Amino acid sequence: MRKLKILIVDDSSVMRKIVERALRQAGLDLGEVLEASNGAEALVAVEKGGMDMVLSDINMPVMDGLEFLKNLRDVACAKGLPVVMISTEGSEARVVEALSLGARGYLRKPFTPEQIKERVVPLLGDPQ
Amino acid sequence: MSQSMKSASTTIVPFDIHWKPLLECATLEVFELMAGVKLELSASVTENSGPQQTAMVGMAGALCGMTTVRCSVGTAGKLASLMLGGDAGSNPATARDALGELCNMIAGNFKAKVNTLADHCMLSVPTVITGSGYSLDAAEPSETIDVTLAFESECICISLITHT
Numbered sequence A: 001m002r003k004l005k006i007l008i009v010d011d012s013s014v015m016r017k018i019v020e021r022a023l024r025q026a027g028l029d030l031g032e033v034l035e036a037s038n039g040a041e042a043l044v045a046v047e048k049g050g051m052d053m054v055l056s057d058i059n060m061p062v063m064d065g066l067e068f069l070k071n072l073r074d075v076a077c078a079k080g081l082p083v084v085m086i087s088t089e090g091s092e093a094r095v096v097e098a099l100s101l102g103a104r105g106y107l108r109k110p111f112t113p114e115q116i117k118e119r120v121v122p123l124l125g126d127p128q
Numbered sequence B: 001m002s003q004s005m006k007s008a009s010t011t012i013v014p015f016d017i018h019w020k021p022l023l024e025c026a027t028l029e030v031f032e033l034m035a036g037v038k039l040e041l042s043a044s045v046t047e048n049s050g051p052q053q054t055a056m057v058g059m060a061g062a063l064c065g066m067t068t069v070r071c072s073v074g075t076a077g078k079l080a081s082l083m084l085g086g087d088a089g090s091n092p093a094t095a096r097d098a099l100g101e102l103c104n105m106i107a108g109n110f111k112a113k114v115n116t117l118a119d120h121c122m123l124s125v126p127t128v129i130t131g132s133g134y135s136l137d138a139a140e141p142s143e144t145i146d147v148t149l150a151f152e153s154e155c156i157c158i159s160l161i162t163h164t
Helices: A013-027 A038-047 A065-072 A092-100 A113-119 B003-008 B019-035 B073-084 B090-114
Strands: A004-009 A030-036 A052-056 A083-087 A105-108 B054-059 B065-070 B121-123 B126-132 B141-149 B156-164
Touching: A004 A013, A004 A038, A013 A030, A013 A052, A013 A113, A013 B073, A013 B090, A030 A038, A038 A052, A038 B090, A038 B121, A052 A065, A065 A083, A065 A092, A065 B156, A083 B121, A105 A113, B019 B073, B019 B141, B019 B156, B054 B073, B065 B073, B065 B090, B073 B090, B073 B141, B073 B156, B090 B126
Parallel strands: A004 A030, A004 A052, A052 A083, A083 A105
Antiparallel strands: B054 B065, B054 B121, B054 B126, B065 B156, B141 B156
């Protein structure tokens, strides 16, 4: 079984590290963990292919997480790629907007490792 | 324009002194979940020694103002190390980033606890200033709620400043 290739998108390097640590604490067998500091960088990373999941913030400079979701629909190799939004913006309107744009899950900061395990892990199929 | 931005331009929510316990709760939750520390509220503000750091997150829409978190540079570094492990906070850029994120999460967690703000208030990305002997003055008229936490021998000051 191959290890998971994950992309973490957040303009804060501290948050990217915290999310990665939470994923490991949730028991995920991580292989390559890629980082992007905004939606534009994330699109470039996804277009290279092979990604198992994206976890993205919403409020970011250059391209925010919702714009990233809109643009991701045009990326052929991103079909079926699970994207989970992780944001301080936990309002119902934002959650609905993100889900309508294709996000598969939503976590509000601050989060617990248990929430990562409950909401992120089920979205990952068994990597072959 | 996003749905949330459209709705954010609707009704202005007036300042409410009853927000103080909500800000206290939001703050304690963030420190416990993200830094793993159970801090206690402090009735008095002790003067921190050395250079200070202040993280600011702007708020717009139904509530116009900002949330700030102020502490010493040393405390910001310790908080970053608690969040990331090891001595991550010895890197000044990491310490600034961590304080900004704490401020961001406090602002977000607070507004999520106020029904009239949750869907109608937007947050900016954080800004962090560092220095000595500076003051932070909000445009008048404004109202402020202050929350002070004791951290080791120093204090961490959280303020919600609203333009009324």
